[in-house]
Amino acid sequence: MPMVRITNVRKAYATGFEALKGVSLDIHEGEILALLGPNGAGKTTLISTICGITQPTSGTITVGGHDVVTAYRGARSLVGLVPQEINLEPFERVMNTVRFSRGLFGKPKDDALLERILRQLSLWDKRDNKIMELSGGMKRRVLIAKALAHEPRVLFLDEPTAGVDVELRRDMWDIVAGLKQSGVTIILTTHYIEEAEAIADRIGVINAGEILLVEEKTALMTRLGQKELRIELHEPVTALPTALADRGLRIEEDGQVLVYTYDTSKDRTGIATLIRDISEAGLVLRDLQTRQNSLEDIFVGLVTKQEDAA
Amino acid sequence: MNWQAIRAIYVFEMSRFFRTLLQSFVSPVISTSLYFVVFGAAIGSRIDQVDGISYGAFIVPGLIMLSVMTQAISNASFGIYFPKFIGTIYELLSAPINFLEIVMGYVGAAATKALFIGVVILGTSALFVDLSIQHPFAMLLFLVLTCLSFSLLGFIIGIWAGNFEQLQLVPLLIVTPLVFLGGSFYSISMLPPVWQTISFFNPVVYLVSGFRWSFFGLADVPIGLSLLAIGAFTMLCLAVIWWIFKTGWRIRQ
Numbered sequence: 333m334p335m336v337r338i339t340n341v342r343k344a345y346a347t348g349f350e351a352l353k354g355v356s357l358d359i360h361e362g363e364i365l366a367l368l369g370p371n372g373a374g375k376t377t378l379i380s381t382i383c384g385i386t387q388p389t390s391g392t393i394t395v396g397g398h399d400v401v402t403a404y405r406g407a408r409s410l411v412g413l414v415p416q417e418i419n420l421e422p423f424e425r426v427m428n429t430v431r432f433s434r435g436l437f438g439k440p441k442d443d444a445l446l447e448r449i450l451r452q453l454s455l456w457d458k459r460d461n462k463i464m465e466l467s468g469g470m471k472r473r474v475l476i477a478k479a480l481a482h483e484p485r486v487l488f489l490d491e492p493t494a495g496v497d498v499e500l501r502r503d504m505w506d507i508v509a510g511l512k513q514s515g516v517t518i519i520l521t522t523h524y525i526e527e528a529e530a531i532a533d534r535i536g537v538i539n540a541g542e543i544l545l546v547e548e549k550t551a552l553m554t555r556l557g558q559k560e561l562r563i564e565l566h567e568p569v570t571a572l573p574t575a576l577a578d579r580g581l582r583i584e585e586d587g588q589v590l591v592y593t594y595d596t597s598k599d600r601t602g603i604a605t606l607i608r609d610i611s612e613a614g615l616v617l618r619d620l621q622t623r624q625n626s627l628e629d630i631f632v633g634l635v636t637k638q639e640d641a642a
Numbered sequence: 643m644n645w646q647a648i649r650a651i652y653v654f655e656m657s658r659f660f661r662t663l664l665q666s667f668v669s670p671v672i673s674t675s676l677y678f679v680v681f682g683a684a685i686g687s688r689i690d691q692v693d694g695i696s697y698g699a700f701i702v703p704g705l706i707m708l709s710v711m712t713q714a715i716s717n718a719s720f721g722i723y724f725p726k727f728i729g730t731i732y733e734l735l736s737a738p739i740n741f742l743e744i745v746m747g748y749v750g751a752a753a754t755k756a757l758f759i760g761v762v763i764l765g766t767s768a769l770f771v772d773l774s775i776q777h778p779f780a781m782l783l784f785l786v787l788t789c790l791s792f793s794l795l796g797f798i799i800g801i802w803a804g805n806f807e808q809l810q811l812v813p814l815l816i817v818t819p820l821v822f823l824g825g826s827f828y829s830i831s832m833l834p835p836v837w838q839t840i841s842f843f844n845p846v847v848y849l850v851s852g853f854r855w856s857f858f859g860l861a862d863v864p865i866g867l868s869l870l871a872i873g874a875f876t877m878l879c880l881a882v883i884w885w886i887f888k889t890g891w892r893i894r895q
Contacts (some may be wrong), residue, residue, distance in 0.1 A: 383736040386894060405644070405738040406806065413736050435650025436737045478733070605690030 333397055334358035335486055335517045336382065341391035343377055343541075349397040351377040354391070354533060355539040359486075360517060364512055366532035367521045368631060374541040375521035376416060379488045383413045395486060403427075409437055412484030416491040418471045422464035426474055429463065450482050453507065469500045476507065487511060493527060495565050505531050523574065525628050529553075537634055544634040551589030560623045561592040561603060566616035573613040579606060596624075645809050647739045651747025652754075655721055659755050660750050660824055670759045671766050677705055681694065681827060692829050693860050698771040699747035701852045703854040704826030705767065708882060710760040711792045711821055711846070718752035718796030726893070741887030745797060745880075752793035754785070760785050773857070780865075788849055791801050794879035803891050820846045830862040845871055 336359035343352040351374045359365050369375050380386045384395050384404055392399060397422070398406035421429060430446055450456040453473040460468060463474065479487060489508070493501040508531050510516060522528055528535050529549070534544040566588035579602075584593040590610075594601045610617065659666055678698065686697035689780050693700075725731040733743060767773060775781050795817075803809040824846030832840055842863070851867025855861035861868070888890070 336761040385732055385735045387890065408736060411736065413732065416730050417727075419732060421724075421728060421730055423658075423661075428654070431735060432650050432654045434738065435653070436647045436733060438644040438646045438738055440646060469687055 335361040335392045335470045336519070336598070337379075337392075337397060338382070339392045340388045341378075341393060343374075343381055343386065346492060348509070349462060349607035352381070352388075353422075353539055355538075355541070355543050357536065357543055357546060361485075361517050362512070362515060363533045364508065364518045364526035365532055365534050365536060365637045367519065367538055368523065368525065368528050369538040370523055370635065371383055373539045375538055376490055377541075378538070379413070379490050379519070379521065382489060383411055392420045409482070410485045412482065412487045414472075414475045414487070414489045414492060416494060418468070418475065420460065420463045420474060422469055425460055426450070426461055426463065426477075427459040427468075429474065430477050433580055434594040439482045442475045445483070446481060449477050451512065453477050453642070469496065469503075471541040472500075472504075473507075480507055480511075484516065486519070489518065491523075493522065493524065501527070507587075525631060537631055538636045539624070539638055542638065544638060552630065558624075559596050561594065561606075562621040562623065563590040563592065563610065564588060564619040564621075565590065565619060566618045569615065575613045576606075576611055578610070643646060643880045644743050647741050648747045648750070651744065652751045652761060655748060655751030656754065657752070665688070666755065666759070667762060669712075670762050673709070673772075674705060674763045677701070678767070691833070695860070696771065698764060699773060700829075700854075701827050702764070702771065703857050704824075704850050706760050706785070707788065707824075707846075707850050707853055708821050708826050709763055710756045710788055711817060711849075712754055712813060713759050714756035714789050714792035715796035715799065715817060717755045718749055718775075718793040718807055719800035719813075721748045721752055721799055721805065722800035723809055726801075726815060727806075731893065741762075744887075745794070745883055749790065749793040749797055750869060752796060752813055753789040754848050756789040756793065757786065760789065773856050776859045777856040781853070783874070784849070784853045784856055784868075787876065788853070791872060791879060792815050793875065793877040794878075796885065797880060798882055801886055804892075805841045806835075820844055821850075825850050845875060848872065 336357075338355055338357040338359075341352055341355045342350065344350045355374075358400045367375050377386065381388050381398060382395065384400060384407075387401065391509075392401075393407075394400065395407040396410045397412070398404075399540070400407040408426055426431075427446070427450070431441070431451065434442070434446065435559060447456065450459055453476060455473050455477055457471065458470060463471065466474065476489075476492075492508070493504050496504065505527070508520065512518060520527075520532075532549050534546060535549050535552055562584075565588060569583065569590075570587055572583065572590075578595065582593075583589070584591055592603070592606060594603065607617075650755065662696060681701055682698035686701075689697045691697065691700075723733060762825075799812045803811075821843065824844050825841065826846075830851070832839050833841065848863055848868045848871035851862040852865055852872070855865050855868070
């Protein structure tokens with residue numbers, strides 16, 4: 333049983349706008365899943381629906397086996413949410429607001445635990461400060477401390493590093509890595525591809541209310557490690573010469589271009605022999621290009637493909 | 643029942659009250675003193691007695707009710723509107739709590755604050771006039787029920803309000819006139835017959851009358867009717883709040 337199971341969830345707002353168009357997704361215990369998508373893709377709506385801030389129009393979501401609508405107490409007590417906006421009461425003191433969050437989730441007072449959380453987030457020295465006295469980065473940490481105060485098993489981080497400087501972003505990644513070590517399942521949304529690359533175990537791509545891809549990051553990375561050699565020919569070919577038939581070549585642009593995919597991490601890429609064989613087969617080269625796949629390419633490719641289909 | 647959550651909301655809301663304790667304490671004392679100077683001493687010296695009670699003493703129950711009702715509404719409406727305004731409502735909506743627990747926390751705290759102010763005014767009044775309370779238990783019951791029911795009303799207003807102006811609108815345009823016209827400073831029997839009839843459509847009349855009865859044993863309407871009115875008003879507010887949370891009106895999309 334996955335930690336979070338989302339089955340065919342749709343969410344239509346009163347205006348008729350469909351923010352989620354039948355999303356299904358399993359999130360496994362202990363993993364870090366990055367949901368990648370442009371602004372307005374439905375990332376926040378998906379998180380809000382899991383956390384109970386909005387109700388799904390149809391479909392079901394379970395957290396730890398509890399349905400988020402019919403067994404909301406069981407589901408919600410497992411979930412911590414760090415919202416995108418810095419929503420904090422400015423006149424309240426750090427310790428008070430964290431204590432409030434713990435109580436709100438039905439947990440008995442445990443100041444020793446709250447001290448550990450605040451120390452972990454370098455907030456302990458600020459515990460008696462008013463929220464309004466803190467910097468933006470510190471406020472974000474307070475939001476995380478509030479979400480962790482009731483010892484959630486699943487933590488949602490909605491754009492944790494949006495509008496945050498580079499140094500703070502690295503800090504945030506360290507915090508997330510630390511949380512994973514303590515066994516928390518983490519789902520974060522981001523539109524920074526490098527962020528997903530840096531910390532996620534799996535990466536999901538969401539756009540226009542649909543999940544386009546969910547894949548292990550390592551599998552994605554293997555695709556990233558691949559390079560393409562594009563060989564432009566003087567005269568177009570209709571079929572590959574038999575000498576080149578088993579080399580994994582692809583014909584593109586009406587036979588004008590041959591595409592060869594190879595792995596840069598291997599000792600021998602086979603480029604030299606390929607070029608030699610091509611000229612031996614009597615084909616004349618006009619130009620050569622190499623191109624590296626990036627997560628961004630995959631992402632942009634998926635999103636534009638979806639838009640073309642629409 | 644998530645008692646921890648109710649307690650957390652209650653303690654959090656009360657801490658706001660304690661931060662401004664001086665203001666919470668001083669302002670009702672000053673305003674009550676002013677009412678006594680104006681109504682009690684200046685005007686009251688020309689009105690000897692109402693139903694055999696000195697005018698200064700006669701207005702005490704109405705004065706308490708006036709403050710308790712407005713304070714209950716403003717505390718409760720601000721208490722729930724503020725999280726909506728600054729966005730911290732997300733935490734309430736994602737917490738494992740139901741509507742009753744949220745209401746108990748917020749309304750409980752708002753009612754406690756109003757009760758505190760009511761007691762402060764009662765104490766201040768005792769400095770100005772001779773007070774005897776014939777039915778102390780009934781007095782307390784009316785006071786607590788009024789604190790609770792008007793906090794419930796305030797909670798509804800806080801959820802309904804889309805901005806700070808609307809937050810003030812209902813108290814200003816509806817509640818304050820109803821309270822002033824509800825016999826806080828006069829007996830309904832002092833009015834011409836037509837206005838007496840109209841007054842009986844004002845729910846506040848039943849509360850003030852019942853509350854005054856607990857002090858002096860005199861009432862404009864039967865005491866049972868007063869209790870019924872406040873009970874019905876409380877139930878109506880609870881029903882509206884239950885509907886709000888069931889439908890997610892103005893809070894959950």
